[in-house]
Amino acid sequence: MNEHGEGTAGEGRWDPATEAFVTHRNLLFTVAYEILGSATDAEDVLQETWLRWAGVDLETVRDQRAYLVRIATRQALTRLRALRRRRESYVGPWLPEPLLTAPDVAEHVELAENVSMAMLLVLETLAPTERAVFVLREVFAVEYDEIADAVEKTPAAVRQIAHRARRHVAARRPRGGAVSPAETREALAAFQRAIATGDPRRLLDLIAPDVVLLTDGGGAVRAALAPIVGADRVARVLVGLDPALSVGPTDINGSPGLLLRADDRIDTALAVHLANGLITSLYAIRNPTKLHHLHGAVPWPGRLGGAPGRGPGAGADGP
Known part of the structure; x- marks a missing residue:
């Protein structure tokens, strides 16, 4: 197997364990990422899942997909509980680690919403087990019995947890009219031009009066x-950006966004949320540790299992 987790001509076909893992790799990454809000940690969960999966006797596995999801969920929950303690002492607002996505992910409206910055921040307000149950049930429609095995609860308890988490998310889910991917890209293009020209009037035409800007520097950089909060305050911040920064479009967490670069270094990943034709939220991730994985990253295709290929979690140490 080569460094991309792909079989070579000399090796022939994948062995059954590797083939099953690669088939479901994007699904496993998405489960882990939505539970953790971190692409780096989700990749680590994939590696841990692979190590455990490689030692399983496949003859004893009735449903390989369910078995892999169970391993990944348990690993993600263990990691999330440890991360929660660290996030309590985080300097400034904590934002999810940005995920570069393929442009067509935005066409899959439900998937794009579930990996959006806004939704991940809502999920961050859930307890770890609630978050895992919500992700498995509401996003991936996993049966209650399978979720019960993954989180080590009874099916009856899982149903109660799912109901509680559903109500919690519904009360906090971002509001606003639907915006098509084309409208979003058009608004982002205008937003990029306004930033580049430093035109506050143009910016004020694009952002909502009660717009909110969150900046995550993690104590490592200025933020x-x-x-x-408020159009005037946010516009002043955007107009005051370093003019030496280059600004380019990309797709972040299922929606168009911007990458701000200083020379060949990514300075900021800027994700946005639009409602009713205006930008209502801006998420500026500046913490260098959260941007490191974006250098040379392959955009996540958003597949939930199926065609093998290099995706998140593929590396030299395993599939």
């Missing part, structure tokens, strides 16, 4: 330690 606001509290949300910046």
Whole structure:
């Protein structure tokens, strides 16, 4: 097997364990990422899942997909509980680690919403087990019995947890009219031009009066330690960006966004949320540890299992 987790001509076909893992790799990554809000940690969960899966006797496995999801969920939950303790002492707002996505992910509206910054921040308010149950049930429609095995609860308890988590998310889910991918890209193009020209009037035409800007520097770089609220305040921040930064479009967490670069280094990943034709939320991830994985990253295709190929979690140490 080569460094991309692909079989070579000399090796012939994958062995059954590898083939099953690669088939479901994007599904496993998505489950882990939505539970953790971190692409780097989701990749680590994939490696841990592979190590455990490689030692399983496949003759004893009735449903390979369910078995792999169970391993990945348990590993993600263990990691999330440890991360929660660290996030309590995080400097400034904590934002999910940005995920570069393929442009067509935005066409899959439900999937795009579920990996959006706005939704991941809502999921962050759930307890770890609630978050795992919500992701498995509401996003992937996993049966209650399978979820019960994954989170080590009874099916009856899982149903109660799912109901509680569903209500919690519904009360906090971002509101606003639906915006098509084409409208979003058009708004982002105008937003990029306004930033590039430093035109505050043009910016004010694009952002909502109660727009919120969250900046995540993690204490490592300059960033606001509290949300910046209001069109005038946010516009002043954007107009004051370093003019030496280059600004280019990309797709972040299922929606068009911007990457700000200083020379060949990514300075900021800027994700946005639009509603009713205006930008209502801006998420500026500046913490270098959260941007490191974006250098040379292959956009996540958003497949939930199926065609093998290099995706998140593929590396030299395993599939």
